[in-house]
Amino acid sequence: MDVSTLLERCRKGDDLAWESLVRQYQRRVFAVAYHYMRNADEARDMAQEIFIRIYKQLDSFRGERFLPWMLSVARNACIDRLRKIKARPPASDIPVDEATQVAAIGPSPEDRSDTESKKRLLYAALDLLSDTNREMILLKEIEGLKLEEIAQLLKLPLGTVKSRSNRARVELAARVRTLDPAYGAAS
Amino acid sequence: MNCERFFERLDDFVEGRLSAADARLVREHLETCPRCEKLAATFTEDTDDEQTGDDLADAVMMRTSGSPCRSAHDRLGDHVDGSLEPVDHELVASHVSHCRDCAELVRVTSRMQETLPLMAEMEPDANFVVDVLNVTSRQPGLVDRWAARVAETFRALLQRPRIAWEGAYVGTFVLVLLFGTPTSPLARVPQQALELAGVNPVAELRPPAAALEKRVTAEVNEAWVWVDGTVETASRESTTAIERIKRDLGTLWERVTSEQETQDNSTQGENQ
Numbered sequence: 001m002d003v004s005t006l007l008e009r010c011r012k013g014d015d016l017a018w019e020s021l022v023r024q025y026q027r028r029v030f031a032v033a034y035h036y037m038r039n040a041d042e043a044r045d046m047a048q049e050i051f052i053r054i055y056k057q058l059d060s061f062r063g064e065r066f067l068p069w070m071l072s073v074a075r076n077a078c079i080d081r082l083r084k085i086k087a088r089p090p091a092s093d094i095p096v097d098e099a100t101q102v103a104a105i106g107p108s109p110e111d112r113s114d115t116e117s118k119k120r121l122l123y124a125a126l127d128l129l130s131d132t133n134r135e136m137i138l139l140k141e142i143e144g145l146k147l148e149e150i151a152q153l154l155k156l157p158l159g160t161v162k163s164r165s166n167r168a169r170v171e172l173a174a175r176v177r178t179l180d181p182a183y184g185a186a187s
Numbered sequence: 188m189n190c191e192r193f194f195e196r197l198d199d200f201v202e203g204r205l206s207a208a209d210a211r212l213v214r215e216h217l218e219t220c221p222r223c224e225k226l227a228a229t230f231t232e233d234t235d236d237e238q239t240g241d242d243l244a245d246a247v248m249m250r251t252s253g254s255p256c257r258s259a260h261d262r263l264g265d266h267v268d269g270s271l272e273p274v275d276h277e278l279v280a281s282h283v284s285h286c287r288d289c290a291e292l293v294r295v296t297s298r299m300q301e302t303l304p305l306m307a308e309m310e311p312d313a314n315f316v317v318d319v320l321n322v323t324s325r326q327p328g329l330v331d332r333w334a335a336r337v338a339e340t341f342r343a344l345l346q347r348p349r350i351a352w353e354g355a356y357v358g359t360f361v362l363v364l365l366f367g368t369p370t371s372p373l374a375r376v377p378q379q380a381l382e383l384a385g386v387n388p389v390a391e392l393r394p395p396a397a398a399l400e401k402r403v404t405a406e407v408n409e410a411w412v413w414v415d416g417t418v419e420t421a422s423r424e425s426t427t428a429i430e431r432i433k434r435d436l437g438t439l440w441e442r443v444t445s446e447q448e449t450q451d452n453s454t455q456g457e458n459q
Contacts, residue, residue: 165264
């Protein structure tokens with residue numbers, strides 16, 4: 001069932017439609033929450049809070065793509081929460097092991113492939129980025145938003161978003177090379 | 188010798204036209220400056236064309252606009268995505284073919300593109316959906332949203348700067364409308380509430396009020412008597428004082444007039 005139909009049913013109070021929407025987007029919302037909170041427990045609480053906000057603001061969503069709107073709600077919720085916390089652990093204090101633990105929650109334990117090690121490396125490299133660059137990577141490279149959508153979400157000019165996006169990718173690539181010079185070598 | 192002075196003498200150095208002293212200074216500088224040493228080697232060593240070309244291009248870039256890598260980085264993401272204009276694409280590709288660092292960045296960025304989208308989803312624990320549904324689906328959706336809207340409006344009202352004053356004003360107005368106007372259906376509610384509570388404030392206040400009235404009346408009368416007496420005494424004393432003054436003045440007037448007469452009589456007698 002497409003998202004617009006689900007949302008219409010949700011607005012009419014259809015609990016089954018709401019459950020279907022939650023199940024469809026739970027992994028996405030949890031991933032976004034984790035990228036902002038950088039802690040699995042906080043991410044779980046935040047993901048729940050994000051769904052509550054989505055539930056309460058369903059009436060305000062009209063016609064646009066659901067993903068950018070959902071990311072906007074998620075981002076605002078995470079930023080509000082981070083402001084209340086007022087302290088984030090420095091990037092260097094988040095060891096790769098934590099990223100490993102979180103990554104292990106994802107695919108099944110049997111799937112310990114090269115992809116998982118690459119993910120862990122990218123999580124570690126993301127932790128070394130500035131908040132701005134990490135958010136750009138999240139919105140553009142991970143969530144796949146278009147530059148125009150990112151510009152609207154962040155309330156920035158399109159040119160600024162484009163240059164920040166490029167800088168963020170170069171910085172991430174440089175961090176990945178620092179952590180693993182052989183990353184992506186032909187195997 | 189600094190690098191700038193070295194550049195000025197580079198051609199003469201390569202062709203052996205420097206004096207011994209200058210040549211010695213140049214050699215001393217080359218021992219301490221790897222960049223200039225590499226540049227000098229470019230001109231003095233016999234290397235293959237490609238390496239010479241790369242080294243020469245690097246040397247020229249260093250002496251002119253500086254490293255082109257920053258410009259390449261600005262376009263690197265679009266280059267990987269294949270969204271550059273053909274001219275930009277060719278320029279970046281040309282730079283990358285001669286710059287090991289940028290070539291590595293292109294490679295890493297390309298490989299990252301395969302993995303980053305996979306990080307868009309992470310599996311929460313098994314109870315997550317149930318917990319979310321418990322929190323959001325307890326009541327029918329419309330009621331929840333209405334309640335949330337009311338709560339949101341109330342929160343916005345509380346943030347108004349003079350909400351206490353406004354609330355008190357509105358509250359008082361409502362209370363007066365409800366209980367203070369004779370035509371209101373709830374006008375008798377306060378009295379009924381008192382009766383239900385078994386309290387009759389008027390009857391209970393009457394005895395102490397009567398005693399208070401009696402005491403106040405007695406004290407006022409007492410004070411009035413004192414005032415009256417004081418006024419009478421003051422009036423009597425002032426009357427006595429006035430009489431005495433009049434008497435003294437009268438005596439004085441008689442004395443003055445009799446002396447004047449006496450003086451007048453004596454003056455008339457002298458004139459005669």
